[in-house]
Amino acid sequence: MIKVSVVGAKGRMGSHVVDAVNNAADTELALALDAGDDLTQITPGNTDVVVEFTVPSVSLDNVLALVAQGVDVVVGTTGWTDEKLDQVRAALAAAPREGQSVFIAPNFAISAVLADYFAKVAAPYFESAEVIELHHPNKVDAPSGTAFHTAQGIAAARKAAGLGPVPDATETDGGSRGQVVDGIHVHAVRLRGLNAHEEALFGNDGEQLTIRADSFDRISFMPGVLLAVRKVSTGAYPGVTVGLDNFLDL
């Protein structure tokens, strides 16, 4: 049984994590803390892994404190910069327990992480590639960070394989061809009813490959969170690890 404490337990994500930890056969909930609660209650004695889902303004301090208390941390809060990561690395170097881990993921949805990876693997084998992302209309940025990242990965994989630019005879266009990210066209759809969806399309003469990831609900992040908890609890990932793909057998 892996003992898991949750920081940010009353938040939108944290409350799902509490449920997921309670429902999984190999995890049990230790402490469920939220803003205002005393983090020093969390110790190696009662907790194997902490899941931290709060807000960027407090996450770094939370993680530094938890590292100093000797526990491993899985972080779902966004907003991590290289400078912040360096502070965490320094804290880990001075941590009380040897081989302590901090794991940070920009995206815990396994379907999205796999789609991003598959797009990179497929890219060298196709003449054409484009990315379409579809989200709810309340999203303020376009395209999504995930789609941007996927397009960059496709472009890098094409370049590494010696591929030239994608074929495109377009002469007249009023903007319908979308945004070009490192040579890859990216399209963003905003539609009421959707949540977060991404398609990578690849084409050769006579064939197409489509990889699509749909996230209908934030509960989709829970298998990724539990996977990270299990991996971190093994002690096999000392230091800072970024990205769920490190825990998938790819």
Place this chain on the structure above:
Amino acid sequence: MIKVSVVGAKGRMGSHVVDAVNNAADTELALALDAGDDLTQITPGNTDVVVEFTVPSVSLDNVLALVAQGVDVVVGTTGWTDEKLDQVRAALAAAPREGQSVFIAPNFAISAVLADYFAKVAAPYFESAEVIELHHPNKVDAPSGTAFHTAQGIAAARKAAGLGPVPDATETDGGSRGQVVDGIHVHAVRLRGLNAHEEALFGNDGEQLTIRADSFDRISFMPGVLLAVRKVSTGAYPGVTVGLDNFLDL
């Protein structure tokens, strides 16, 4: 048996029409003519309906000559303007046979014609709507005329129903949101391996409707051509008719 003559019989479309006429149970091929052949061979005695698939520069003259010879014409050649249509109407008024027909269609693909129609019918019932078209990368214009037309139809149907603009909170975008046609976002994908494809997406809270038409090959126009031949041969459509939707039971 409907006796069909084909003008432009050696062209990419015309050769398919010859095959289609030969294969259908209720049509038979009368004359198959191409550039240089004498159109006056085609008479009401040997031909019920002529299918004309040539090029814009000769199509008007062909149609005027055929009308003067007393036969009905189904036209697949593009490039028709209001002025040209008026010339055909004048020719029909002076035609030898009463109730002669000329039928002209910008698109003979039944799937595309139905998708365009369904999009207009669905539009008033959804908060969001966007259009994605996908074509081969040799296409020089973007978006496709069909997608442009579909977006216009959606916009008009929304307006008639009293709907306001589609919801969109986008603040930062580098072009990924596509081209806006009468308030409807249109995206154009260019991918090797594709031919001509269109999706109309509609969304409300918790639901989505998607209408997609795929044309994999120009043979997809043949059911539409045969439908037009059958309808015109009934004599029920005197004068000029434009658009295959007139022959569908919508």
Place this chain on the structure above:
Amino acid sequence: MIKVSVVGAKGRMGSHVVDAVNNAADTELALALDAGDDLTQITPGNTDVVVEFTVPSVSLDNVLALVAQGVDVVVGTTGWTDEKLDQVRAALAAAPREGQSVFIAPNFAISAVLADYFAKVAAPYFESAEVIELHHPNKVDAPSGTAFHTAQGIAAARKAAGLGPVPDATETDGGSRGQVVDGIHVHAVRLRGLNAHEEALFGNDGEQLTIRADSFDRISFMPGVLLAVRKVSTGAYPGVTVGLDNFLDL
């Protein structure tokens, strides 16, 4: 302002209806009643339309009582038989107000209702047609009633148009070709993460038409409920009306 009372207001659907009535610009909540509450509180004085979302075992009695009190009713509860409908018709004949309405819908999702309608319209124009429905894996029946209904509608439309059986050269199959409903193959997918989804696929040589309806969440029924409330409140639908398609401009 249309005054709406909700019966079954604490249920999964009813609570959404309360929110929808509160949020719409042209409706206001009158009474929100649930099991054990006194239905006689609802009168023509305080309520224009009642929305009834309860369970089959009590719905008929609720509707009969509400009709006797002189109010119009929109019913989302399932389980209606011809016999039950006759009882409602009899109650309406003896109702205190002239022209009272009861509206009953098996499905309030506009996307599903439109998809079902479009499938019937498209069916005569394609050589092939199949239906795929996809649902969450807790569903006990397969295929869904909606998919069964769509297949029946396609089959009837093909028959009316004089089409023969769909082409199918299959000689060896271990069950992958699915269930045959009136000659139309229906496939049911069960996948964790999905809710209720349906695709109707149509094909001719070189072309495909796909109509897909996705219901991600029961909130997707609210636009249909509000539409029914608005239509019923006009007084233009006296008697019993079954099916949301009666209120769409099709």
Place this chain on the structure above:
Amino acid sequence: MIKVSVVGAKGRMGSHVVDAVNNAADTELALALDAGDDLTQITPGNTDVVVEFTVPSVSLDNVLALVAQGVDVVVGTTGWTDEKLDQVRAALAAAPREGQSVFIAPNFAISAVLADYFAKVAAPYFESAEVIELHHPNKVDAPSGTAFHTAQGIAAARKAAGLGPVPDATETDGGSRGQVVDGIHVHAVRLRGLNAHEEALFGNDGEQLTIRADSFDRISFMPGVLLAVRKVSTGAYPGVTVGLDNFLDL
């Protein structure tokens, strides 16, 4: 420049291979032979790699003869059994040149090979998985060999990861749930207009991953054929190699 001879050069596949070899920048056509032509014209002096696309009844003899003449062979003909492969291995052991290669692929479509591979990689991370294949209605077997193979791969990957059966509460079904291959449901659609298409669907709570491969035309096999020619010509694959996945960087 890789010198390529084609055996079966007038066949449906072979004629595409001749064009592909002529069009690629790094290959040139040596000899184009068909039924009745003398295979002994093909020698290490004029040919680096032979592409053999004929029929199962003559393919083994062709390959044995070509091996004896000292050339490498890429085989697209189907119908290979373990016994036939052993005969090729014996021929290679007695071949005139050291390190000679014979490469055989059941499927040269890169999109299909990648989809099959991605499905195996993704399978351990999802609670649910199903396979849908869609083909033209003249196909006599259902499901396709490719879909069967994909389902087997998914099942094996799930088993290796310790996953139990997919969730499925279905109690009543008339066949819509499809064929069960090693515990994975497989659905086969037959639709006029389609060629060969396959979807692998994966689901967790709140998320879905879809991998789709479309083969619109047999020209889609050419990139795979050229890839095999290039790989074999390096001399790095002595002996018999089966499956295009061996040449992809997976």
